[in-house]
Amino acid sequence: MKTIIEPFRIKVVEPIRMTTREERQRKIAEAEYNPFRLKAEDVLIDLLTDSGTGAMSTHQWAGVMEGDESYAGARSFFRFEASVKSVFGHKHVIPTHQGRASERLLCAAVVKPGDVIPGNTHFDTTRANIEASHAEAVDLPIPEARDPENLHPFKGNMDLQKLEDLLNKEHHRVPFVLITATNNSGGGQPVSMANLREAKKVCDAFGVPLFLDAARFAENAYFIKLREPGYQDKTPREIAQEMFSYTDGALMSMKKDAFGNIGGVISLNSDAWAEKIRTLLILTEGFVTYGGLAGRDLEALAIGLEEVLEEDYLRYRIASTAYVGQHLDELGVPLLKPFGGHAIYLDGRRFCEHLPDEQLPGWALSVALYEHAGIRACEIGNVMFGKKLPDGSWQWPALDLVRLAIPRRVYTQSHMDYVVEAIGELYQQRQSIPGLEFVYRPDVLPHFSARFRLRS
Numbered sequence: 001m002k003t004i005i006e007p008f009r010i011k012v013v014e015p016i017r018m019t020t021r022e023e024r025q026r027k028i029a030e031a032e033y034n035p036f037r038l039k040a041e042d043v044l045i046d047l048l049t050d051s052g053t054g055a056m057s058t059h060q061w062a063g064v065m066e067g068d069e070s071y072a073g074a075r076s077f078f079r080f081e082a083s084v085k086s087v088f089g090h091k092h093v094i095p096t097h098q099g100r101a102s103e104r105l106l107c108a109a110v111v112k113p114g115d116v117i118p119g120n121t122h123f124d125t126t127r128a129n130i131e132a133s134h135a136e137a138v139d140l141p142i143p144e145a146r147d148p149e150n151l152h153p154f155k156g157n158m159d160l161q162k163l164e165d166l167l168n169k170e171h172h173r174v175p176f177v178l179i180t181a182t183n184n185s186g187g188g189q190p191v192s193m194a195n196l197r198e199a200k201k202v203c204d205a206f207g208v209p210l211f212l213d214a215a216r217f218a219e220n221a222y223f224i225k226l227r228e229p230g231y232q233d234k235t236p237r238e239i240a241q242e243m244f245s246y247t248d249g250a251l252m253s254m255k256k257d258a259f260g261n262i263g264g265v266i267s268l269n270s271d272a273w274a275e276k277i278r279t280l281l282i283l284t285e286g287f288v289t290y291g292g293l294a295g296r297d298l299e300a301l302a303i304g305l306e307e308v309l310e311e312d313y314l315r316y317r318i319a320s321t322a323y324v325g326q327h328l329d330e331l332g333v334p335l336l337k338p339f340g341g342h343a344i345y346l347d348g349r350r351f352c353e354h355l356p357d358e359q360l361p362g363w364a365l366s367v368a369l370y371e372h373a374g375i376r377a378c379e380i381g382n383v384m385f386g387k388k389l390p391d392g393s394w395q396w397p398a399l400d401l402v403r404l405a406i407p408r409r410v411y412t413q414s415h416m417d418y419v420v421e422a423i424g425e426l427y428q429q430r431q432s433i434p435g436l437e438f439v440y441r442p443d444v445l446p447h448f449s450a451r452f453r454l455r456s
């Protein structure tokens with residue numbers, strides 16, 4: 001059989017609400033043209049993020065009932081620790097309430113002002129946490145990653161020559177190297193096993209620890225199985241274990257590849273760093289066996305981490321995301337290729353060729369998509385990463401993307417057919433998409449709370 005189906009059936013349903021175009025135009029104007037400021041109930045299909053939006057399984061919900069809410073030493077913590085260790089393999093497992101809490105704790109524990117943290121492409125909250133520690137977040141993607149049409153199978157790879165050059169000059173200022181797999185800000189592109197293995201060698205030569213931002217490690221493992229010679233017959237779990245074996249530690253937002261509605265983890269080998277992190281954890285997150293989570297959350301995450309490595313699930317996950325990409329591609333819609341694991345990225349600049357960078361083409365497209373069809377997407381481009389220089393001019397990022405992030409196990413194929421049709425229609429009338437300008441732009445993570453107006 002060629003047809004790849006959802007490897008689950010639906011037991012509980014949640015209604016979604018249709019709105020009229022007039023309603024949506026009013027709602028987005030009231031939200032000052034920022035989709036983050038919309039009420040979720042005014043959105044029909046919500047592709048803003050795949051973070052915390054997944055559907056939990058019957059096993060996970062059963063785990064919720066099993067949660068041990070003891071303050072210290074809860075059974076659920078030990079189950080969580082065992083589940084993380086069985087895949088990650090590091091010595092210490094520290095729960096946190098979500099990915100950015102892991103980032104903040106690691107940065108607070110080991111990053112000094114003036115330090116440099118190299119990565120393939122840092123995620124926005126990672127970059128913000130590094131910069132909040134007065135350190136520099138340096139992105140070293142391979143050159144192929146900058147070309148949206150390039151079909152390189154592992155566009156998430158890090159440029160190891162650049163890493164070596166940087167470490168040669170400044171390794172004393174580098175507390176750790178962080179590779180994000182899959183590379184979310186770079187288009188959900190995977191990192192190859194060879195790249196991880198070689199990165200570890202480079203880091204070892206300078207005595208610098210290698211960390212993995214593992215939010216989507218399982219999707220990355222499945223891409224390795226599909227694309228990297230020698231891994232076809234290995235299980236996703238075996239591949240994931242090998243990925244982590246090249247690292248000294250990992251940060252994870254468990255709202256992604258652990259099917260959690262909330263949760264995160266820091267996993268690492270260093271006793272000294274673990275000690276520092278645990279001290280900071282107690283200060284702001286909670287005791288070391290719950291880290292800001294309830295026992296029931298730990299239980300659901302422990303089970304989610306096992307389910308995400310099931311091959312039927314990963315086959316469906318990667319194929320169903322690619323399904324959206326293939327159909328949009330057939331309609332001529334400009335996209336980032338190859339298709340990512342958790343999301344399809346529209347190329348905002350090529351979609352809205354009539355809008356210059358100053359008019360925020362990707363953001364304008366995300367607003368138009370909501371008005372046209374009630375679909376909420378997330379710009380990962382000029383608004384998120386644009387920088388205002390001291391002379392008042394703007395420095396724009398290499399790509400101005402609109403991410404259609406697909407929540408895990410939530411939408412069906414007909415929902416995705418609707419998304420494809422809507423974007424196809426919008427592409428036909430793209431010249432009518434109006435440009436935007438900032439009314440208010442905060443300096444840190446501007447996309448969450450910026451406000452805009454239509455260009456007249």
Ligand SMILES: *Cc1c(COP(=O)(O)O)cnc(C)c1O
Nearest residue numbers: 098099100123125184215253255
């Ligand atoms: C989501 C994400 C984070 C941050 O995690 P939160 O749970 O949203 O705080 C960090 N890195 C990557 C790659 C992510 O996708």
